[in-house]
Amino acid sequence: MTAERQPAERILEVRGLRVAYASDGGAVVAVDRVDLVLSRGEFLGIVGESGCGKSTLLYAISRLLSPPAAIIGGEVLFHGRDMVTLAEDELRNIRWRQLSVVMQSAMNALNPVLTVGAQMADACRAHSNMSSAEITARSREMLRLVSIDPIHLQSYPHQLSGGMRQRAMIAMALLFTPELVIMDEPTSALDVVAQRSLMVQIKELQEQLGFAVIFVTHDMSLVGHFSDRLMVMYAGQVVELGSTRQVFERPCHPYTGGLLEAFPSIHGPKVELLGIPGSPPDLARPPMGCRFSPRCPLAAERCGVVEPGQYDVEGDLVRCFRYENVDQPEAAAAAGAPGGSP
Amino acid sequence: MRFIVRRLGFFVVTLWAAVTLNFLIPRLMPGNPAIAMMARYRGRISPQTLHALEVAFGVNSHQSLFRAYLAYLANIARGRFGTSLTFFPDTVTHQVLQALPWTLALVGLTTIFAFILGTLIGLLSAWRRGGMLDSVMPPIFVITSAFPYFWLALIAIWLFSIKLGWLPESGGYNITDTVGWSWGFVGDAVEHSILPALTILVTAIGAWILTMRNNMISVLSEDYVRMARAKGLKPWRVMWTYAGRNAILPNLTGFAMSLGFVVSGAILVEFVFNYPGVGWMFLQSVENQDYALMQGLFLMITVTVLLAILAADVATAMLDPRTRDVR
Amino acid sequence: MTEAPLTVPQLADAGTAPPGAPAGEAPPAARSRSGPAANVWRAIGHNRKALVGIAMLAFFAVVAAFPGQIAPDDPQAEIYQPGAGPSLHHLLGTTAYGQDIFSQLVWGTRLSFVIAFAVGGLATALAVLVGVSAAYLGGLGDGILSLITDVILVIPIFPLVIVIAAYQKNAGLLTLIIVLGALGWSYGARQLRSQTLSMRTRDFLMAARVRGERKLYIILFEILPTMTSLIVAAFLGGALYAVLTAAGLQFIGLGDPNSQSWGTMLYWAENNEALGAGMPLWAIAPGVCVALLGAAFALVNYAFDEISNPALRPVRRRKSVDVER
Secondary structure, eight states: OOSSSSTEEEEEEEEEEEEEEEEETTTEEEEEEEEEEEEEOOOOEEEEEESSSSSHHHHHHTTTOOOOOEEEEEEEEEEEETTTOOHHHHHHHHBBTTEEOOOOOOHHOOTSSSOOHHHHHHHHHHHHOHHHHHHHHHHHHHHHHHTTOOOGGGGGGGSHHHHHHHHHHHHHHHTTTTTTEEETTTTSSSSHHHHHHHHHHHHHHHHOOEEEEEEESOOHHHHHHOOEEEEEETTTEEEEEEHHHHHSSSOOOOOHHHHHHSOOOSSSSSOOOOOOOOOOOTTTTSSSTTTGGGGGGOOOGGGSSSOOOOEEEEEEEOOGGGGGTSHHHHHHHHHOOOOOOO | HHHHHHHHHHHHHHHHHHHHHHHHHHHHHTTTTHHHHHHHTTTSOOHOOOOOOOOOOOOOSSSOHHHHHHHHHHHHHHHOOOSSSTTTTBBBHHHHHHHHHHHHHIHHHHHHHHHHHHHHHHHHHTTTSHHHHHHHHHHHHHHTTSSSSHHEEEEEIIIIIIIIISSSSSSOOOSSEEEEEOHHHHHHHHHHHHHHHHHHHHHHHHHHHHHHHHHHHHHSHHHHHHHHTTOOOHHHHIIIIIIIHHHHHHHHHHHHHHHHHHHHHHHHHHHTTOOSHHHHHHHHHTTTHHHHHHHHHHHHHHHHHHHHHHHHHHHHHOOOHHSSSOO | OOOOOOOOOOOOSSSSHHHHTTTTTTOOOOSSSSSSHHHHHHHHHHHHHHHHHHHHHHHHHHHHOHEEEEESSTTOOOSSOOTTTOSSSTTTOOTTTTTTTHHHHHHHHHHHHHHHHHHHHHHHHHHHHHHHHHHHHOOOHHHHHHHHHHHHHSOOOOHHHHHHHHHHOOHHHHHHHHHHEEEEEEEEHHHHHHHHHHHOOHHHHHHOOOOOOOOHHHIIIGGGGGGHHHHHHHHHHHHHOOOHHHHHHHHHTTOOTOOOOOOHHHHHHHHHHTTTTTOOOHHHHHHHHHHHHHHHHHHHHHHHHHHHHHEEEEEEOOOOOHHOO
């Protein structure tokens, strides 16, 4: 897989990750053989419909799944160490210092009975020997960084506004200036204006402090302005992965195309709203062959029988037979994706 | 603060309701027991005392119901609850205050202990889902929490007193002892309270284990617990400060609800063990139709329950910052 | 790359929203083959507690319905040798008055069962009435009803019932049922009120109002069906409370001592020092029945909790090392 920035160091490599939920009718695979590579300081957006597995993927990468979900295959190499096989206390060394998480709803993600300051201090004390004074100083600094008055260290989560809470979470996530911050739809609970200002702030912080971001959202247009690369997921699989510009300007996978067409441009002529007919498949019984084929306007007969692999289209990885010929077989094998024919 | 004041106001209303019930119920029953009660005092006490009692209980046929009610309220406010028939000529107040320490010691301490222990067990069993504690506890405690207190008391007596002879079967202390703060007496009192305490403990603890476990389970799936794990906090801290402190809040409210059950259970336990507390005295007064004493004890029981609920509310306010900011 | 065989922990049964699901992500739902009613049946079938509880209730129901077939002896007849131990003729021995304990037990089932269901029903009906009305009325009506509910909730019921029974001298069955029912609805009313309040702004209710449906229709056919689980829980809780409270009242002698019930059996047993005088079964057996009937209601109630909230169900957990490959 070609990285966008040639000299940048790879900090995260996910290979063939599979996650499943135990359920009444057997295991349901929510994340199916996902590969991705992340470089230092890169902003990767992950988009897809509800239920496509993007949040599950995030939590799998950060080893935060709980039963009945579990990783059943694959590797997550963070600086070369496979996080899947690490024990909890080894993981703890990585947590927050190098890898932190920002969740969707800060109202739910912040402990309602502790002050913001106490929660930040918790993280500090768990990973360092900082004195109380140092902790307070650092916390104040982080709050200022996200434009929150440091007096709010004394506040409880319910006393802050929605936007402030979200920014407080980001401040908390940056306490140790980690290398990777994983964000699970952090803007979904906000209004449009707050969303945009939060995104701008995140991008600024990223450029200032140099951390990488994996940003999950269902709002493609939002993340499109800020991400370096974009990953599109459908039914637990990666259907397209490439530089944002490429994905937006020349979407390869029919699903990506459908998504983009569903967001009409404000400029330009009025067009009829186009959706993607049908609904995502039941992952307990995924369809044969390509999972998108039942809804795909360009589906061929082969699509409903055989599962496509991931093919390289000028640096863009696409899981669709239409690009099989474009791709070089060697590149496909190197990416670790299974081949097209059984 | 405003929260506490509001609660106090509510308690005053409840107390007023209890007092009014005390007043109204005998008058609404067929046969007007209030008058019958007065009739029983005749011949036992001087006419002046009788008259004072009549006034105290508003049993004066000259007065309208409303005026009798006001007089009754005035007397209650002044702490005049009348004279006890059973322990004649002792006042109701004196008798109640004698029985109170026994109940506070037995029921009060045991309930607090059961609550704390039950909450801890519930917390631990939810933390280790699927562990031994979690698989075995819930069904057992669902069943034990449905046991009638008095039956368990009977079994305990039969097993430990009659069959095994380990512990005394009745009373608060040996009749031969002199009441006082001597070591002998205190030790004896403790010995007599073991079985009743165990009975209350075993029956009451089940409800708190179960509710705490259920609360904890739903709290454990909350985002902030996952966030705590993401921050790499020590498991002990996650369990205690992030999960536990949030899970216990509904349990405290539940504590107030379940007090009703504990009180009724305590009455029965004291009855079975002849333990000289408020509950036992309450039932004695019922048996002797000593209505003045009965009403006084009923009020005492209500007051105790209200105070316990107030304590739980204060604890909630201390633990949950959201209640402090009245919206 | 080799894939590990699936070693995720197996659940007894799983709901549609596994607790491990991250927020904002609906986990893939295994679609069931039939409608919601069949789901409930299947859930009950899988849940051990529900099965045991329902079996116990069914057992008691049968005994209550057909006591004559099971114990043909007249329970009140004082014709046998008093104080006898268990024997083939008297399965549980006899009382101090020469009555057969076993037939007393069997015939007593009916009364306890009736009390449980009657009080449960009455209390639940009142809880629904007060709770839903309070939520629907709002404002002053709600304030008054809520205040009454809270006061009754806080005043200790058992002592109050004792006070009432004390003045009554011999509380008949009807009085008992009415008093218990009239005092035991407050908890359920609170639950129902808060649930109704949370429903007021739901879309389907607004749709009903827009359609022009009358308030009563809305309450009966739109709101109530969604609260079935709360109503069932209120009923079961009320039944449990009735069984225990009635037994307690009869035990201390405030019920009708001539009636035939488990509580009165205990009363007479206690009066005759059954435990000490070598007739322990007289005291133990009816207590066991009260405990079992109460436990049956408690089990079904708890099972209902588990069925409606899958997160509470028993988990057979493996060590986490196994789980991830």
